[in-house]
Each structure stands twice: as C-alpha cells, then as structure tokens.
Amino acid sequence: EVQLVESGGDLVQPGGSLRLSCAASGFTVNTNYIHWVRQAPGKGLEWVSVIYSGGDTYYADSVRARFAISRDNSKNTVYLQMDALTAEDTGVYFCAREMATISSSWFDPWGQGTLVTVSS
Amino acid sequence: DIQMTQSPSSLSASLRDRVTITCRTSQNINNYLNWYQQKPGKAPKVLIYAASTLQSGVPSRFSGSGSGTSFTLSISNLQPEDSATYYCQQSYSAPRWSFGQGTILEI
Numbered sequence: 345e346v347q348l349v350e351s352g353g354d355l356v357q358p359g360g361s362l363r364l365s366c367a368a369s370g371f372t373v374n375t376n377y378i379h380w381v382r383q384a385p386g387k388g389l390e391w392v393s394v395i396y397s398g399g400d401t402y403y404a405d406s407v408r409a410r411f412a413i414s415r416d417n418s419k420n421t422v423y424l425q426m427d428a429l430t431a432e433d434t435g436v437y438f439c440a441r442e443m444a445t446i447s448s449s450w451f452d453p454w455g456q457g458t459l460v461t462v463s464s
Numbered sequence: 465d466i467q468m469t470q471s472p473s474s475l476s477a478s479l480r481d482r483v484t485i486t487c488r489t490s491q492n493i494n495n496y497l498n499w500y501q502q503k504p505g506k507a508p509k510v511l512i513y514a515a516s517t518l519q520s521g522v523p524s525r526f527s528g529s530g531s532g533t534s535f536t537l538s539i540s541n542l543q544p545e546d547s548a549t550y551y552c553q554q555s556y557s558a559p560r561w562s563f564g565q566g567t568i569l570e571i
Contacts, residue, residue, distance in 0.1 A: 379561070389500075389508065389551055391561040402559035438507055448514035449555045450498040454507035 346370035346453055348439050353458030356429055364424040364458055366439030373415050377442035378422045379451060380413065382460075384435040394442070395422060406432075429462045436460075466490055466557050470550075470564035477571060482540040485567045487552035489533045496556035499528055499537045501548045502566075508551065512537065539569075547571045 352364040366378065380392040393403045393413045401413050412425040422439060436459050440451035467490035477483045487497065495515035500508040510519045512528035515535055525546075527538045539546055552564040 388566045389502075389553075389563040391563065394559050394561075404560075440507075443513075445514065448496060448498075448517075449558060450510050450513040450553070451500075451508070452510045452519070454509070456507055 346441075348441065348453060348455035350437065350439055350455040350458040353437065353460045355461045355463065357464050358430055358462055360429050360462070361425070361427045362429065362460060364426070364437055364439075364460070366422040366424075366455060368420050368422070368441075371441070372417070373420050373422050374417045377444075378415070379440045379442060380422075380424050381438045381440060381451070381454075382433075382435045383438070383457075384432075387435070392437070393424065426460070429460075431462050434460060434462045465560060466493065466554055466562055468552060468554060468562055468564040470552055470567050472567060473565065474568040474570070477542055477569065479542055479544070479571060481542045482538065483542065483569065484539075485537045485550055485552075485569075487530075487535045487537070487564050489535075489554060489556075492532050493554050493556035495531050496554055497528075497530065497535045498553045498555065499526075500551045500553060501546075502551065503548045511550075542571055544571050 347369045349367045379394045395413045410428045415422045436457040438457045440454040443452050469488045471486050497515045499512040502508040516528045525540050549566045549568050
C-alpha cells in the first residue's frame with residue numbers, strides 16, 4: 345500500500361527549531377517529488393516546500409531561509425528542518441507525493457499530518 | 465504569483481441537490497487545476513485533476529470543467545458524506561503551487 349506517515353510535530357517556543365519526518369511505504373522517495381503543505385488552525389492549505397527526485401529543492405517565500413527539506417534514501421524518508429519558528433508557523437504539516445501525467449500534476453497520497461505549535 | 469479565488473466561501477444544500485463551486489485564477493493556467501476534498505481532522509483527498517479528470521475511486525457524482533482562468537467543481541445527487549471543505553489547486557506555476565481559500569459545503 346502506498347502510504348506516507350508524518351511525525352515530529354510538537355510544542356516549541358518562538359525562535360526554536362523542529363524537524364519533521366515523512367516516512368514513505370509502497371514507493372521510493374528518491375524517484376518521486378515529495379511536498380510539504382501546511383494548514384494553520386481553521387485556515388486553508390499553504391504549499392511549503394518540495395524535493396525533486398534529482399535533489400532540487402524549492403520553498404514558499406514565507407519559509408525560505410528558515411526551512412530546509414532533505415531526504416534519507418536508506419530510510420525512505422523526507423525531512424523538513426524548521427528553524428527560527430514563529431507563531432505564524434503553527435499548524436498541521438502534511439507531506440504528499442506528486443503524481444503527474446504529461447499535461448498535469450497533483451498530490452496523492454497525503455499523510456495524516458503532524459501538529460506543530462509555536463508558543464511560549 | 466498566481467492568485468486563486470474560490471466562490472462561494474460556504475454553502476448549504478440538501479440531500480440529492482446539485483451544487484457548483486467556482487475557482488478563478490489571476491492568469492491563464494490552461495487546465496492545470498485540481499480539486500481536493502478535506503473532512504475535519506483528515507488530510508485532503510484528490511477528486512479531480514487536469515480540470516476534468518476524475519480520480520480513480522471517486523464517485524461519478526463529482527465532475528470538473530473549465531480552462532484558462534475559470535473552473536468549476538460540480539457535485540450532483542448530494543450525499544451526507546459530501547459535507548466537507550473543497551479546495552482548488554493550480555500546478556501551472558509549479559514548483560510555486562497555490563491553493564484556493566476553500567469552500568465549506570454543509571449538507
């Protein structure tokens with residue numbers, strides 16, 4: 345079964361750091377594009393970051409220079425290192441695999457999400 | 465950046481009704497538009513990709529149309545399990561993906 349499972353969410357103080365994990369099963373992360381998407385409490389979805397199969401990485405302007413996406417092929421896991429956290433980073437973080445045809449792409453599946461709370 | 469505007473922001477409908485949700489983009493995205501359903505406490509689930517292609521396993525009550533800057537998601541014969549929030553998403557400017565603000569559907 346193709347599945348993604350996030351972990352690592354926690355309560356952290358402003359200015360602190362946290363590393364989220366996204367463990368994949370049923371497929372290999374190094375041959376796929378893996379994204380992070382977040383959702384603030386009661387709000388909509390916000391794309392955060394992606395790591396391509398070739399290793400290229402991209403970030404939303406709101407997190408660039410503070411967040412870093414990476415992967416460990418031996419563990420079939422993608423990570424999101426989050427530094428200099430602020431209250432605006434609070435929310436549920438989902439990882440998702442990008443699926444594509446020649447003319448379109450979308451996210452499927454998604455993990456169940458992990459909650460990050462930034463508060464003193 | 466491509467801006468996405470969904471309407472309405474919320475709606476209420478009855479069993480067996482048909483509803484339509486609209487997504488407009490700030491520039492032409494051809495058919496690079498997806499629709500997701502999200503239920504409380506759950507991850508989003510893709511319903512439609514490439515504007516009108518139904519994802520495998522999704523009931524045929526769901527349909528998508530549109531191209532360019534205007535798109536619609538239609539749900540016919542509404543069922544109780546269709547109560548959810550629906551989001552559009554553009555992949556035209558990938559890797560700079562963006563989502564609409566969501567439409568809450570209450571049955």
